[in-house]
Amino acid sequence: MASKHLIQPRTLKGFKDYLPAAMIPREWLIETARGVYRSFGFSPIDTPALEYAEILLGKGGDESDRQVYRFVRGQREIALRFDLTVPLARFIAQHEHTLGLPFKRYHIGPVWRGENTQRGRYREFTQCDFDTLGTDGMLADAETGLVIHELFRAIGFERFTIRLNNRKVLSGLLETLDLKQQAVPVLRALDKLGKLGKERVTEELVSAAGASPAQCRAILEFSAIQGGPREILDAVEPRVSGSPLGAEGVAQLREVVAGLEAGGVGQDNLQLDLSIARGLDYYTGTVYETFLGDLPDIGSVCSGGRYDDLASTYTKSHIPGIGASLGLDRLLAAMEELSMIEPVATPAPVFLPFFCADRGPDYCRLAMSLRRAGLATELYPNPRKLGEQLRYAGRRGFKVAVIIGEQEWADGTCQLKQLESKEEERLPVSDLVSRLLELLAP
Amino acid sequence: MASKHLIQPRTLKGFKDYLPAAMIPREWLIETARGVYRSFGFSPIDTPALEYAEILLGKGGDESDRQVYRFVRGQREIALRFDLTVPLARFIAQHEHTLGLPFKRYHIGPVWRGENTQRGRYREFTQCDFDTLGTDGMLADAETGLVIHELFRAIGFERFTIRLNNRKVLSGLLETLDLKQQAVPVLRALDKLGKLGKERVTEELVSAAGASPAQCRAILEFSAIQGGPREILDAVEPRVSGSPLGAEGVAQLREVVAGLEAGGVGQDNLQLDLSIARGLDYYTGTVYETFLGDLPDIGSVCSGGRYDDLASTYTKSHIPGIGASLGLDRLLAAMEELSMIEPVATPAPVFLPFFCADRGPDYCRLAMSLRRAGLATELYPNPRKLGEQLRYAGRRGFKVAVIIGEQEWADGTCQLKQLESKEEERLPVSDLVSRLLELLAP
Numbered sequence: 107m108a109s110k111h112l113i114q115p116r117t118l119k120g121f122k123d124y125l126p127a128a129m130i131p132r133e134w135l136i137e138t139a140r141g142v143y144r145s146f147g148f149s150p151i152d153t154p155a156l157e158y159a160e161i162l163l164g165k166g167g168d169e170s171d172r173q174v175y176r177f178v179r180g181q182r183e184i185a186l187r188f189d190l191t192v193p194l195a196r197f198i199a200q201h202e203h204t205l206g207l208p209f210k211r212y213h214i215g216p217v218w219r220g221e222n223t224q225r226g227r228y229r230e231f232t233q234c235d236f237d238t239l240g241t242d243g244m245l246a247d248a249e250t251g252l253v254i255h256e257l258f259r260a261i262g263f264e265r266f267t268i269r270l271n272n273r274k275v276l277s278g279l280l281e282t283l284d285l286k287q288q289a290v291p292v293l294r295a296l297d298k299l300g301k302l303g304k305e306r307v308t309e310e311l312v313s314a315a316g317a318s319p320a321q322c323r324a325i326l327e328f329s330a331i332q333g334g335p336r337e338i339l340d341a342v343e344p345r346v347s348g349s350p351l352g353a354e355g356v357a358q359l360r361e362v363v364a365g366l367e368a369g370g371v372g373q374d375n376l377q378l379d380l381s382i383a384r385g386l387d388y389y390t391g392t393v394y395e396t397f398l399g400d401l402p403d404i405g406s407v408c409s410g411g412r413y414d415d416l417a418s419t420y421t422k423s424h425i426p427g428i429g430a431s432l433g434l435d436r437l438l439a440a441m442e443e444l445s446m447i448e449p450v451a452t453p454a455p456v457f458l459p460f461f462c463a464d465r466g467p468d469y470c471r472l473a474m475s476l477r478r479a480g481l482a483t484e485l486y487p488n489p490r491k492l493g494e495q496l497r498y499a500g501r502r503g504f505k506v507a508v509i510i511g512e513q514e515w516a517d518g519t520c521q522l523k524q525l526e527s528k529e530e531e532r533l534p535v536s537d538l539v540s541r542l543l544e545l546l547a548p
Numbered sequence: 549m550a551s552k553h554l555i556q557p558r559t560l561k562g563f564k565d566y567l568p569a570a571m572i573p574r575e576w577l578i579e580t581a582r583g584v585y586r587s588f589g590f591s592p593i594d595t596p597a598l599e600y601a602e603i604l605l606g607k608g609g610d611e612s613d614r615q616v617y618r619f620v621r622g623q624r625e626i627a628l629r630f631d632l633t634v635p636l637a638r639f640i641a642q643h644e645h646t647l648g649l650p651f652k653r654y655h656i657g658p659v660w661r662g663e664n665t666q667r668g669r670y671r672e673f674t675q676c677d678f679d680t681l682g683t684d685g686m687l688a689d690a691e692t693g694l695v696i697h698e699l700f701r702a703i704g705f706e707r708f709t710i711r712l713n714n715r716k717v718l719s720g721l722l723e724t725l726d727l728k729q730q731a732v733p734v735l736r737a738l739d740k741l742g743k744l745g746k747e748r749v750t751e752e753l754v755s756a757a758g759a760s761p762a763q764c765r766a767i768l769e770f771s772a773i774q775g776g777p778r779e780i781l782d783a784v785e786p787r788v789s790g791s792p793l794g795a796e797g798v799a800q801l802r803e804v805v806a807g808l809e810a811g812g813v814g815q816d817n818l819q820l821d822l823s824i825a826r827g828l829d830y831y832t833g834t835v836y837e838t839f840l841g842d843l844p845d846i847g848s849v850c851s852g853g854r855y856d857d858l859a860s861t862y863t864k865s866h867i868p869g870i871g872a873s874l875g876l877d878r879l880l881a882a883m884e885e886l887s888m889i890e891p892v893a894t895p896a897p898v899f900l901p902f903f904c905a906d907r908g909p910d911y912c913r914l915a916m917s918l919r920r921a922g923l924a925t926e927l928y929p930n931p932r933k934l935g936e937q938l939r940y941a942g943r944r945g946f947k948v949a950v951i952i953g954e955q956e957w958a959d960g961t962c963q964l965k966q967l968e969s970k971e972e973e974r975l976p977v978s979d980l981v982s983r984l985l986e987l988l989a990p
Binding site: 501 | 556558563566568571574575579594595596597598603606619621624628638639642646648650652660662671672680685687690694698803807808811812863864893895902908909912915924925926927928930931943944
C-alpha cells in the first residue's frame with residue numbers, strides 16, 4: 107500500500123472547513139440567536155437543501171442573480187436553496203392549514219450561491235432568519251425590533267444602532283409632491299447624499315427623476331430632518347398628511363416606536379431614518395437595519411422588514427408578514443475584529459492528564475464526577491509524559507489542568523494548575539469540584 | 549395578478565419539511581447530544597456540503613452503494629457529502645498540523661443519499677458523529693462508551709443496553725482454529741443463530757466456511773458463552789490465548805470494561821457480545837451498538853467502533869481512532885412511539901393575548917419583563933377576540949395564558965389560565981413572574 111497514489115485533500119473554491127476555534131463561537135452565536143428567537147415564541151422549522159428548480163426559481167425565473175447550484179437527476183431539475191425566504195414561502199403555502207396563522211418561525215441553516223469569491227464571500231453560508239407570518243399588526247413589527255435589540259444585548263453589544271424606517275412615509279411624500287412614479291431614481295439619488303452632498307444630489311434629482319427646484323427642496327428638507335424618533339415623526343407628519351399612504355406610514359411608525367420604547371429599547375440604540383432604501387423591490391412597510399457602534403463600516407449586521415404578500419407564487423392566500431435575518435458571518439468577522447472572541451479550540455475548561463498507566467479506571471471515574479458536576483473535562487487518552495500533555499492542553503486553550511500522579515492517588519489530593527497564569531495549588535480531591543466551579547465562574 | 553398561474557408547493561420525493569412539532573424535539577435532541585459531547589471535550593467542526601467528487605468517492609470509487617448526488621459545474625465534478633466520515637478523513641489529512649493529535653471532534657449536519665425511499669428512508673438526514681483521532685489508547689474506547697451512556701441518560705432513557713465487542717477476539721479464535729481466512733462466512737452464519745438455531749447454522753458453517761465438526765463445535769461453544777463482561781472474558785481467555793491477536797482483544801476489552809464500570813455504567817446497561825458483526829470491513833477493534841430496552845426491534849440507535857487508519861486515501865500519516873454516531877431519526881421515531889415526545893408546536897410556555905387595542909406598548913413591556921425573567925412568551929400580534937386567541941394558543945400547545953383586559957390594566961392584576969386544565973386564578977401582576985416560575989418548574 108506504500109506506493110498508493112494519494113488524493114490531495116482540499117475543499118472546492120469558495121467553500122471552507124470550520125476548525126474548532128472558528129466553530130465554537132459560531133455555535134455559540136447560533137445558540138444565542140436560537141435562545142432569543144425562542145424566548146419570543148418563534149418556533150424552529152427546517153426545509154430540504156434540495157428542491158425542484160421550478161419551486162426555487164419560479165417559471166422562467168432569473169437564476170443568474172443568485173448563481174444557483176442547479177442540476178438534473180433522473181427526470182427532475184433540482185437546485186440547492188439559495189436563501190431561506192423562498193423555501194419559507196413554499197412551506198407556508200404547502201402547510202398553511204396545518205400550521206394556522208399567525209405563524210412565527212425561525213430557520214437556521216446553510217444556503218448555497220455560486221457567487222464570485224473574490225470579495226471574500228463564500229459559496230456556502232448560514233442564514234439565521236425569523237419571521238412572523240399572517241399578520242399586519244404593528245405589534246409584530248415592534249417585536250421584530252425587540253428581537254434584534256435582545257439579540258445584540260445577549261451577544262454582548264451595548265453600542266449598536268437599530269435603524270428603523272417605514273417605506274410608506276417617503277412614498278407618501280413623493281405622492282404629495284406628484285413624484286410617485288419616480289420613487290426609484292429619487293431613492294437612488296438620496297442614497298448618495300452622504301457621499302456627494304446636496305448640490306450633486308439635487309442635480310441627480312433633476313436629471314434622473316425630473317424633479318423641479320421646489321420638489322428638490324422638499325425632498326432635501328425631508329431627508330435633513332433629525333432628532334429623536336418622536337421629533338422626526340412630529341416634523342414629518344404635516345408634510346405627508348395629504349397622502350393617505352404617508353399618513354399611514356407615520357401612524358405605523360408611531361406604534362412601532364411606542365412598542366420598542368416600552369420593550370426597553372433606549373434612545374441610544376434606536377434611530378429613525380426615513381431614507382433607508384433597503385429592499386426597494388421587496389419590503390412595503392417597516393424596514394430595519396442594525397449597525398455596530400464600534401464598526402459601522404461593515405454595514406448592517408441584522409436587517410429585515412415587512413412584506414405584503416409572501417407566497418403568491420404558490421397560493422392564492424394573501425400572507426403578509428415581517429421578518430429579519432442575522433448576518434452571522436459578517437457579525438463573527440466583526441466580533442473577531444473587536445476581540446470579542448476568545449481563541450480557544452476546546453469547549454471544555456478542564457484538562458485531566460493521564461499519567462499513571464494502570465490507573466485508567468480511576469481517571470475515568472474522576473473525569474465523570476467532574477462532568478456530572480457540570481464541568482466539561484477532557485481526559486487525555488494515552489499515558490504520555492506530563493510535559494507533552496500540558497503542552498497539548500495549552501495549545502487547545504484549556505483553563506486548568508487537574509494533575510494526579512501515584513502520590514496523589516495514594517493520599518487523595520490533586521494539583522490544580524491554571525494554564526495561563528501557571529499558578530498551582532494542591533488540594534484534597536474532595537474539594538476539587540467546588541474549587542473548580544469557583545475558579546471557572548464567569 | 550388574479551389569473552397568474554400558481555406553482556404547486558411540494559418537496560422532492562424522499563425529502564421532507566420539519567414542522568415545529570417535529571423540529572422542537574429534533575433540536576432538543578441535537579442540543580442534548582452536543583452538550584454531552586462537549587462535556588467530554590469533543591470540539592465542533594463543520595465541512596462543506598459540496599466537495600470534489602473525487603475526494604468523496606476516491607478514484608474510480610463505487611458510488612452506486614451510496615447513491616451519491618453528483619453533478620458537473622464548470623470544469624468540476626462535485627458531489628454532496630453522503631456521510632460525515634469521509635469528510636472527516638479529508639479534514640484531518642488537510643489540517644493535521646494545525647489541529648494536532650489527539651483530536652476529538654463532533655460534527656452534526658445533514659448528509660444526502662439518493663436511496664430507495666420505499667423503506668421509509670429519507671434522502672436527506674442528519675448525522676451526529678463524535679470521534680477521537682490519533683490515539684490507540686483504550687481510555688478513548690472506554691470514553692466512547694461513556695459518552696453513549698451519558699447521552700442516553702441525558703435523553704431520559706434508563707432501560708438501554710450498550711453492546712460491546714472487540715473484533716480481535718473472534719479473529720483470534722478463528723486464528724486458533726485455523727479458520728482465519730473464513731471470517732466473513734463464519735460471521736455471516738453466526739449472525740443467523742437467533743433465527744435459524746444451532747443445527748442450521750452448523751450446516752452453513754460446514755457448507756459456506758468449510759468448517760469441520762470440531763471447528764463448528766468450538767465456534768458454537770464460543771458464541772454460547774454468557775454472563776457478565778468479566779465472566780465472559782474469563783471464559784474466553786483460555787480459548788484464544790494461542791493467538792496474540794485474540795489475547796490482545798481480550799486485554800483491550802478488560803481495559804474498556806474497567807473504564808466503563810469506573811465511569812458509572814451499570815451491569816444493566818452493558819453487555820459483552822463477542823459475535824457483533826457490525827462494520828466487518830471497517831472496524832478493527834472495539835465495536836459498540838446500543839439497543840433500547842423497550843424497543844429493541846428498531847435496531848441499534850448509536851453505533852461505532854475503532855478503526856486502524858482513517859485517512860490513508862489522503863495522507864501518509866497513520867491516523868487510528870474511534871468514534872460513534874447517534875441515529876437521530878431512528879431515535880426520534882422510537883421516542884415518538886414510546887410517548888416520550890410532548891406534542892407541542894411552540895417552544896414558549898406562556899401566551900399573552902392582546903385585546904385592548906390601544907395598550908400595545910403595555911403588552912410589549914409586560915412580555916419583555918417575562919422574557920427577561922427566563923419565561924419564553926408569545927404576544928399575539930392583533931387585537932382579536934379573546935376566544936379566538938385562546939383557541940390559537942390551545943392548538944399551539946402553550947401551557948398558560950396571561951389574560952389582561954382594561955379592568956386588569958387599571959387595577960394591576962391579571963388572570964392566569966392553565967390551558968390544559970382550564971384552571972384560572974387572579975393575581976397581582978407583581979406576583980406574576982414568581983407564580984409562573986413555580987407553575988412551569990419541571
